[in-house]
Amino acid sequence: MIERIIIAGSGGQGIMLLGKVLAEAAMLENRFVTWLPSYGAEVRGGTAHCMVAVSDKEIGSPYIAQADSLIIMNAPSLEKFKSRVKKVSLWVINSSLAKPDNIKGGSILQHPFTDLALGLGNIKVANILALGCFLKYKQLVRLDTVSSVIKKFAPAGKEELIRINEQALRKGAELR
Amino acid sequence: MITGNEAIAEGALDAGCRFYAGYPITPQNELPAYMSRRMPQLGGIFIQAESELAAINMVFGASAAGALAMTSSSSPGISLKQEGISYIAGARLPAVIVNIMRGGPGLGNIWPAQSDYFQATKSGGHGDYHCLVLAPSTVQEAYELVKLAFYLAEKYRNPAILLADGMLGQMMEPLVKNPKSKIPNPKDRRKEWALTGCKGRAPNIVKSFYMREGDLEKLNLALQKHYQLIQAKEERYEGLFLKDAQIILVAYGTMARISKVALHTLRQEGIKVGLIRPIALWPFPKKAFAAKSSSKVRYLVVEMSYGQMLEDVLLTVRDKEQVEFLGRAGGGVPSAEEIIKKVKKIL
Structure with a gap:
């Protein structure tokens, strides 16, 4: 089994963190994992993405040309990857900022993660809402494992941050 | 992580x-x-x-x-x-x-x-x-x-x-x-x-400059x-399926990871592929090729370059007919699919 995921959005949406949380959780569940960021001459307001592979076997390339799943957090990212990937099994799309027109193949889960995050009181948790939504569908790692990673990653003394991320994770997993 | x-x-x-x-x-x-x-x-x-x-x-x-x-x-x-x-x-x-x-x-x-x-x-x-x-x-x-x-x-x-x-x-x-x-x-x-202060001992000298005739040659001979x-002592490599391989991929670093994926896919199809992954590039692991260089095994060198390690493989194997190459550079990374295609073309 190998699951190759591309996570994309704009700088500041917690794209790298989303990937790290997912990869760390998979590692804790004894899977092979790789995480590869997009890096270089990135510009503010442009796209940022990372690539996460989770497998039962050693992983060859951390670079993902053919993704199994995409988590897309804004419109430019959708444009960028729509034409570049084939045979995708799942699209998770932030409908607050991107409209999934002309997507061919694969299941589409679209929810307004940014608006939902605002509703929870912190726009920054849109990423974890999307992760919850993705995991409910893919069952790649247990939500409890993700919770433990969130606790581990949160800076000391930020109980409120842990609480709201936890809330976002569970709410994301309830979305239909 | x-x-x-x-x-x-x-x-x-x-x-x-x-x-x-x-x-x-x-x-x-x-x-x-x-x-x-x-x-x-x-x-x-x-x-x-x-x-x-x-x-x-x-x-x-x-x-x-x-x-x-x-x-x-x-x-x-x-x-x-x-x-x-x-x-x-x-x-x-x-x-x-x-x-x-x-x-x-x-x-x-x-x-x-x-x-x-x-x-x-x-x-x-x-x-x-x-x-x-x-x-x-x-x-x-x-x-x-x-x-x-x-x-x-x-x-x-x-x-x-x-x-x-x-x-x-x-x-x-x-x-x-x-x-x-x-x-x-x-x-x-x-x-x-080391130059640690020579109080109580003869001073140490660290230099690469030798004026007297013959001294620099002596240094070179010593080197x-x-x-x-x-x-002789520090060749290092990882070898996979070298015993029965008809074709051996030679790759290091990231290219070796990708080559392993190609190897396992091809093995599942019954194609006898091996891998030599140099861990030390200098000294180049010549002994990895020793057992095979006389027989009719083929080598496919895969690099993110247009053939640099290839030259060391050629110097080791010596038979140009046995060695093939696949490479990309400037940020291009050969994929497992490209390696598989190349292997099938060679065999």
């Missing part, structure tokens, strides 16, 4: 490195960033130098004074350091130089590449010298090999290069620290040659003998 760059920094610190000087360049910046945070905590020295030249010469000085010293950069920055590396090799000093390669030539880009193989293995600076060159292919191995690089550098009083590409530097993978590591800690090594010893 940790990035390759951070794993290298961590490995260096665990090896006892307490002097780092460098100048920033992508895609290796996480390495000095990590060093800048950890080194002061451990009582070591971190210097962001004013240039690559300054950094390598600080390492030269620190090493002469007996410190376990290291610098790191990426391709164009490593080019700038070549003069210093040649001096370090000439003065017979240990030092570790990390090159997280990017696409070239010139300023290049920041995508992964393996185009600095020649520079690393054939003495990139002036003079007849060699650096030990180690090439990790996972984050875990990056950690292990930088420790080994320090050990070997100290053991042979010779600069050692850790050669990896931008992908390995940037990616994150789990890292497990093995407390039972077999690599001895070079901290325990006594450095009788050559030394390189022969390293060649």
